[in-house]
Amino acid sequence: MTEISASLLTLEKENAIKTMYNLEAGKIDYFHIDVMDGKFVEKNTTEIMKDYALTASHISNLGLDVHLMVENVEEFIDEYSMLEPEIITFHIEATKNEERTKSVIEEIKNIGSRVGIAISPDTSIDEIKQYLPYIHTVLVMTVVPGKGGQKLIPETLEKVKELKKYITERNIDIDIEVDGGINDSTANLAIDAGANILVMGNYLISSENIKEAIRKIKEN
Ligand code: DX5
Ligand code: ZN
Numbered sequence: 001m002t003e004i005s006a007s008l009l010t011l012e013k014e015n016a017i018k019t020m021y022n023l024e025a026g027k028i029d030y031f032h033i034d035v036m037d038g039k040f041v042e043k044n045t046t047e048i049m050k051d052y053a054l055t056a057s058h059i060s061n062l063g064l065d066v067h068l069m070v071e072n073v074e075e076f077i078d079e080y081s082m083l084e085p086e087i088i089t090f091h092i093e094a095t096k097n098e099e100r101t102k103s104v105i106e107e108i109k110n111i112g113s114r115v116g117i118a119i120s121p122d123t124s125i126d127e128i129k130q131y132l133p134y135i136h137t138v139l140v141m142t143v144v145p146g147k148g149g150q151k152l153i154p155e156t157l158e159k160v161k162e163l164k165k166y167i168t169e170r171n172i173d174i175d176i177e178v179d180g181g182i183n184d185s186t187a188n189l190a191i192d193a194g195a196n197i198l199v200m201g202n203y204l205i206s207s208e209n210i211k212e213a214i215r216k217i218k219e220n
Contacts, residue, residue, distance in 0.1 A: 002191055003029035004217060005065045005177065007201030008052045009045065010148040019205065020056055026214035030065035030086060031056045032179075032199050034148075037070035040094055041146040050079070057083050067118065067179065067199075069145050070094065073104050081111040089116030089139045089177075092127050105134055116177065120145055121156050125163045132172050137197065138163060142190070143180030149202040152181030157193040164194025187217050 006028045011019055020031070033053045038044030053064055063086025068076050073090045080088065088108045095101040101117075108115045116137035117128050121144055128138060140160050143150040160176060167174050177197035178190045187198055198217070207213035 001196070002218075003197045004214060005030040005032040005197055005199045006204050007032040007034055007148060007179075007199050008049070008056070008205075009034040009201050010205050011052065013048075016052060016055060017059065019210070020059060022210040023204065023214075024060050024062055026204075026211040027218070028062065028204075028214060029197075030063045031060070032065045032067060032201070033080075033085075034201075035066060035068050035070055035076055035080075036146070037072065037076075039071045040091065041069045043146060053080070053083055063087070065089070065177075065197075065199075066113075067116075067139065068094075069118075074107065077104070077107050077111065084111070085113045087114045087116050087137055089118050089137060091118045091120065091145075093120055093123060098130075101131060102134075105131065116175075118145075118179075119159070121153050125159055125166065129166070132167065132174060135174065137175040137177050139177040139179055139199075140195070141180055142178050142182065142186075145180075149206075150181050152186045152189075157189055160190065160193035160195055184213070184216050188220055191220070 006023045033049050035049045036043045036045040065087045066085045068090045114136035118139035120141050142152045142156040176195045178195040179199035182198050182200050183203035
């Protein structure tokens with residue numbers, strides 16, 4: 001079953017609550033919270049994302065899928081722990097060394113969230129293979145992290161295929177999430193490559209009829 005995680009990155013503040021209701025009514029599976037610290041990526045979304053995450057958890061029972069595009073991963077795990085996210089994903093490019101990566105995995109498990117590791121377009125899946133038995137999700141960035149509304153980089157789907165083959169051969173039960181430039185024409189390519197969680201921002205938020213836009217994806 002393919003799941004949809006709706007990115008709130010391009011949400012307009014004035015319409016935030018209404019759009020969240022529409023997303024939930026359209027039967028998305030998670031709210032995707034893009035936390036950017038102004039260091040790991042240029043943009044800083046820390047305040048607005050905290051605001052949206054709090055609102056989402058007040059008005060909805062849907063799980064939060066927190067995507068940390070930050071250097072100080074530990075600080076933000078701590079900050080988000082009170083919202084009991086369903087998934088917390090950090091970037092392997094941020095934790096860098098093995099010792100730290102393992103301790104971050106433990107930290108996320110300890111607060112009761114599922115653990116995701118994200119890889120940017122230039123990072124090979126070789127960098128994360130050793131952690132696969134201990135985590136729940138791999139988030140393959142299909143655009144360069146930093147902003148919404150970009151075009152999917154086709155080569156990143158080759159990585160999704162490679163990862164899918166690797167986990168299938170080894171019987172590793174793990175979700176593959178794709179993030180960036182997913183819309184009604186790229187969703188199928190990502191699913192065929194092996195993804196089972198689709199992050200969608202601009203496609204949903206900018207559509208005139210959110211429910212219809214979600215139905216189109218779910219029908220495929
Ligand atoms: C990019 C973010 C994504 C992105 C998704 O850095 O991680 O979640 O904003 O938005 P769209 O679907 O508009 O590419
Ligand atoms: Zn994201």
